[in-house]
Amino acid sequence: MTAVAAGTALLLTGCGLGGAPATAPVDTGGKVEGTITFQTMQLSPTFDDYLNATIDAFEAKYPGTTVKWTDIPSNAAARKVSADAIAGTLPDVMDLDTGTLAPLGRKGLTVDMATAAGDVKDSYVATAWQSFAFGGTGAAALPWYLNTPVLISNKAVLGKAGLGSSPDPTGYDELLTRSAQIAKATGVAGFQPTETGFANSLLTVGVPLVDETATKAVVNTPEAVAFVTKLAELYRSGGIPKDSVSAKERSEIETFSEGKTAYLESGGSRLKIIKENSPAVFGSVAVGKPLGDAAKRTWVVAHGLAVPTKSGNLPTAVAFAKFLTSAENQLALAKVSSVFPSTTASLNDPFFAVGDGDLTAAARRIAATGLRDGRTTVKPPAADAEYGATLWSAVQPAILGDVAPAQALGDAEAKLTKILQERQK
Template sequence: MRARRLTGSLAWLVVLTLTAAGCGLSGGSDDGGATAGGCKVDKGNVGSGKLTGDVDGKITFQTTNLKKDFGDFFNGVIKDFEKANPGTSVKWIDDPGDSTFTQRTVADAQGCTMPDVINVDAPTATALTKAGYLLDVGVKDPDAAKPFVPAFWKSSTYKDASGKAAHSVLPWYTGGVLLTYNTDMLKKAGIDPAKPPKTMFGLFADYEKIAKSAKGKYYATMANPIWRIPADWDQMDIKTLSADGKSAVFADDPRTAQWVAWMARLYKEGAMPKDSLSSSNDPSTPYSQGQVAYGSTNPSFVRFVKQNSPSVYAKTGVGQQPFDALGHTTAAPQYISVAATSKHAPTALAFAKFLTNAENQTAWCKDPNVVIFPTTTTSLDDPFFQNATGSDPFSQARKLVAEQLKTTTAYQTNLSPAVQKAIVSQVQLAMQGKKSPEQAVKDAQEKADDLLKQAG
């Protein structure tokens, strides 16, 4: 389970948002039926009013690449739910999570065959909510918010086709954002692994030191800015979008051009592999192969390294990602959503709540092979999360994330894949020396604005 810090750019997803959004949610039509995202559904699935109905029937539950490592746990959760609710049956689908995952999910939604309960990230939730394919759990179950940490519940709000806020997902689990690095490579560059930088530009300065020390034998990090936009800007408290989300404003902040200038400089000086500028690969594999000094910012990444490269794991250190101007870090939870197109919506919603309740979140997050944290208040009060100990990378990651969660917010800028791609492509041109940082930022904002206006 290696969750990306940012979702890759998939331009076709915004097409769904723009076209399917016109269907939206409807409480009825001329023939007395109801629709969700253009699909005919039970009237109770949409509009106002609490969802009612019997909890029975067969539903489909979809995760991403979890069955191999956590099959026993989730099969147990499913068995417990079915036992507590006679007449129900949950079919578990574990998607491999490859590069076509979102595309296939969109196709399922458009075909009115999306799984009843499905794990989604923020960008996917944004698009599916606007298109009308997800149940508004905040309306359909007014008590749904009670178990969750307020910041995480707040983060589960997305806008529907009319621009109205909808709680279309339940917070499931979260991590933090950490620095993972090869301590040997840092020491060779004169960097103290025990003293991570406190600003993004300070981190970039360390990248530069790595480049000078490595002399092309290895690199600091990967080049493609898709992994950093808008995450770095969020941490620097650079506003990417206006308050209403309808226009881009990042060019108004001079630090944005400075950030791009740093990226161009690092790319030119060899801090990043030249062939990684347009590659969709994150740092996970090259780090485990000793090709880059800094790995993924996902805390569970240390598990991947331990499993795939014990020798590199032995050299791996974990440090605090720069808080920078924001003053604290942000956590972007994974979510569980219920399809508004479900034929057994009461059952799907009941299972989604069961899966994300405090008991099940606590049990899974205590698994020794993951560094994830629950999103319920009761779970986070458990001593396992509050009193993490140990000096190995796993334990250190847990300790750092536990500390983060005391002050974290769940804020993150959600860009459509098309808008993100438009910004990233201009930064790439600057990194190649084809545009000045200032011009690239100006052009990126203009292109982003055009797309935002089209989206309405």
């Protein structure tokens, strides 16, 4: 259900939104009535029943309202949002990931929910709310659904390495040390760094990725240099799959499902894929706390509901966004999906407390506890797919041992800063 739109900011700035001034606060008060349009990203047809029922409930609560729902593919969201913003035809309520929403929020093109819906701010997980703070906008959207990882391990591989009774690693230092031991004892790699996950790993080890203004990349830090140095050492020892760095990237799910890695940090929904791809490996799977849990730096990605400032029906649009992101409705969505709610009341429901004997339920409990107890950190929206691809391309030679880690990270920081600054034009 989650999606990251590559290059969204560049699309928007290229279409003439880059220099738009932030708008003044808009009046969202008034009677909740009339028609609004609502657009989601790739939720139909899987969640038709849930969304249609929720829309019906909203229209029953507010007689005289009509919600017209449309759904678009996630890979079309960036261009459609860009085109609609330029044309002034954005839907009244939009389901967007932070990367797609960030350019609109930075330019004040969406209602600041910190003002329009400040009365419900404290009902959301703090990092979920903070995920939508762009520039001078306190919250460019109301948080809706979230995703955050757990640590998935192959007990059979760990047993062969003599680590079967060892507690899960609590951070990357332990993971990298274990990975070297596993490779030496079994010939199996410890884990697979990837283009999509590398920025998350840096965030977990304490690298901020961007500065507070999102105009400068921050990746050439002592923590980052130490991390990449250890990855290079691990690569030489066989603790990282050889073809995962030097050749076309293979999915880390595929590698793990083939029994070629011992650890995988990913969303709990991936357990289903592992079970389908390799029942034998799934029989040896265990789940535990993510690598950033102890340091309160587990990554979280969020989708939110944004309302354009130029909506023709602001009162009803804001009311619908609040209604759909209420604790009751978010819990209902979580029960029919693999995502997590962004409200603390939802996460306190017994649905997230069970977990014994069922891997999926255990993963759900672990992730929900981390969200509820403040173990997560905000992933900067600027660290999107384009950011991740540029960063990974720069550090791969360092992991292979061809370039010094500090040089690779310095080059990455310069390239990324240029990208970030172009987005502001």
